[in-house]
Amino acid sequence: MAASVSRRDFARLFAVGGSAALFADPVWAREYGQQGAASSSAPTGSGEAFWKSVRDQFVMPPDLGVLNAANLCPASRPVLEALKRESDFVDHDPSGQNRSRLTAEKEKLRTTLAAFLRVTPEEIVITRNTSEANNMVSSGLDLKAGDEVVVFHDNHPSNLTAWNEKAKRFGFKVVEIPQVNPHPGMEYYIDAYKKAITANTKIITFTHLTSTVGDLFPAKELCALARERGVMSLVDGAQSFGLFDVNLSDISPDFYSGSSHKWACGARESGVLYINARAQKNIWPSIYSAYPGAVGISKTFESFGQRDEANMIAFREALDFQTKVGRDKIEKRSRQLANQLIAGLSKLPDVKVWTSPNPSLNAAVVSFLPGSLNSQKLGQALYEKDKIGTAGRGGADRGGLRASPHFFNTPEEIDRLVSAVGRYLESGV
Ligand SMILES: Cc1ncc(COP(=O)(O)O)c(C=O)c1O
Numbered sequence: 001m002a003a004s005v006s007r008r009d010f011a012r013l014f015a016v017g018g019s020a021a022l023f024a025d026p027v028w029a030r031e032y033g034q035q036g037a038a039s040s041s042a043p044t045g046s047g048e049a050f051w052k053s054v055r056d057q058f059v060m061p062p063d064l065g066v067l068n069a070a071n072l073c074p075a076s077r078p079v080l081e082a083l084k085r086e087s088d089f090v091d092h093d094p095s096g097q098n099r100s101r102l103t104a105e106k107e108k109l110r111t112t113l114a115a116f117l118r119v120t121p122e123e124i125v126i127t128r129n130t131s132e133a134n135n136m137v138s139s140g141l142d143l144k145a146g147d148e149v150v151v152f153h154d155n156h157p158s159n160l161t162a163w164n165e166k167a168k169r170f171g172f173k174v175v176e177i178p179q180v181n182p183h184p185g186m187e188y189y190i191d192a193y194k195k196a197i198t199a200n201t202k203i204i205t206f207t208h209l210t211s212t213v214g215d216l217f218p219a220k221e222l223c224a225l226a227r228e229r230g231v232m233s234l235v236d237g238a239q240s241f242g243l244f245d246v247n248l249s250d251i252s253p254d255f256y257s258g259s260s261h262k263w264a265c266g267a268r269e270s271g272v273l274y275i276n277a278r279a280q281k282n283i284w285p286s287i288y289s290a291y292p293g294a295v296g297i298s299k300t301f302e303s304f305g306q307r308d309e310a311n312m313i314a315f316r317e318a319l320d321f322q323t324k325v326g327r328d329k330i331e332k333r334s335r336q337l338a339n340q341l342i343a344g345l346s347k348l349p350d351v352k353v354w355t356s357p358n359p360s361l362n363a364a365v366v367s368f369l370p371g372s373l374n375s376q377k378l379g380q381a382l383y384e385k386d387k388i389g390t391a392g393r394g395g396a397d398r399g400g401l402r403a404s405p406h407f408f409n410t411p412e413e414i415d416r417l418v419s420a421v422g423r424y425l426e427s428g429v
Pocket of ligand 1: 070071129130131132155156158159207209210211236238239259
């Protein structure tokens with residue numbers, strides 16, 4: 001089980017004693033020492049003060065509001081410090097003797113990931129990102145002509161294009177579930193999957209939270225359906241890993257993928273692939289090389305050649321940081337900010353919010369069409385003049401802008417975005 005630290009504990013770590021108090025915590029003191037103490041701020045308190053203390057653990061300028069967690073998150077100070085410290089450690093002395101401790105560090109990340117996701121280290125593969133993890137599933141299963149894969153249409157290319165291209169090569173059939181806007185409700189998609197699964201279906205897949213408009217999917221129910229029907233399930237967790245307090249023992253997919261550099265706020269180019277013990281017999285490794293992991297599936301599946309352990313140690317710091325902040329608090333905060341944004345945008349004339357306003361169907365990804373404004377120009381003006389970072393959503397499919405707030409963002413940044421959009425709607429961009 002992922003340990004969670006109460007707000008009181010967190011406040012104690014970060015409280016009035018400042019960085020000295022923070023680094024009085026034995027774990028933090030051991031890991032960051034004086035270097036960390038020098039660069040970390042002295043967070044305090046409760047309410048917004050608590051969140052300010054969290055924000056102070058990021059190096060983004062205080063007046064810059066980047067609402068782009070669905071794409072890429074900043075790493076926190078502890079992560080940056082670990083990355084630098086551990087990279088220096090290798091570059092100062094790259095001998096095998098000096099590096100020998102790093103194998104154990106990689107395994108510590110595996111153990112931390114397993115606790116974070118509530119599964120066993122024997123089921124964890126440390127990858128480069130979600131794209132790689134998803135492709136390891138679509139390449140590693142022994143699928144052939146006559147087999148069917150049921151895929152949600154509104155998936156990232158690594159979980160849609162990948163299946164369609166591999167279908168051409170291996171001869172299996174891809175059955176797509178169309179996306180409906182606004183979110184038609186969980187039952188709708190459960191029913192759609194029920195109807196799409198046939199005797200030939202081998203695996204179903206979907207995105208836990210879509211990156212396009214932030215539709216939340218009934219992951220637990222769909223994975224239960226898959227098990228009932230004797231088919232495997234792959235949950236693309238790129239948008240849920242590090243945002244939700246994901247419990248894979250409860251959801252029980254066969255495969256789950258995630259990236260450290262999105263909501264987990266870890267180092268760039270680390271990721272995870274969870275392979276349920278029951279599914280391990282069904283999948284082949286895609287890469288054979290040196291330096292496998294030490295336990296379970298990683299012994300055969302994770303021989304990826306030379307790795308960057310500094311990145312992995314930093315990834316572990318990111319997970320520890322989230323646990324210290326409180327994963328339930330992180331999810332609640334991000335969702336509150338997103339729903340504040342939806343409420344604000346919905347009041348603006350001509351703005352079409354693509355994301356469901358129902359908090360049980362959305363999470364922290366919000367997309368909207370800003371009336372007749374040119375979205376690209378609007379995104380640029382918001383960034384240059386209002387210091388708000390959003391992502392453009394080009395194309396005909398629910399186009400416009402996307403804002404994806406996380407726990408380092410503030411209600412003020414949301415208000416700034418809403419009032420700026422309102423202003424540009426009146427004045428043009
Ligand atoms: C749903 C989904 N899956 C997979 C990915 C790929 O993530 P990465 O670029 O970290 O591999 C993304 C990236 O935005 C995504 O949104």
